[in-house]
């Protein structure tokens with residue numbers, strides 16, 4: 001985590017690992033709701049963004065507090081989970097009932 005470094009790396013809000021932006025999706029918050037920036041490289045939406053791997057584990061961790069930590073505000077991760085669900089990444093039932101420990 002060296003801020004002077006210019007390499008295009010981002011920290012996943014799900015697993016906290018550093019990876020190239022191309023390996024993750026960019027999440028923006030609009031009106032308190034987490035929405036995925038679908039543009040390649042995450043340039044479509046303006047404002048502050050967070051990055052997350054498009055995997056069930058990382059989306060779950062982001063929804064369970066990673067996003068709120070990143071944005072320092074409560075974030076409704078519903079749209080993000082719905083996005084993952086549409087792509088078969090996340091099963092909503094598992095998010096609701098699964099034993100998720102942080």
Ligand SMILES: [Zn+2]
Nearest residue numbers: 012015053058
């Ligand atoms: Zn991750």
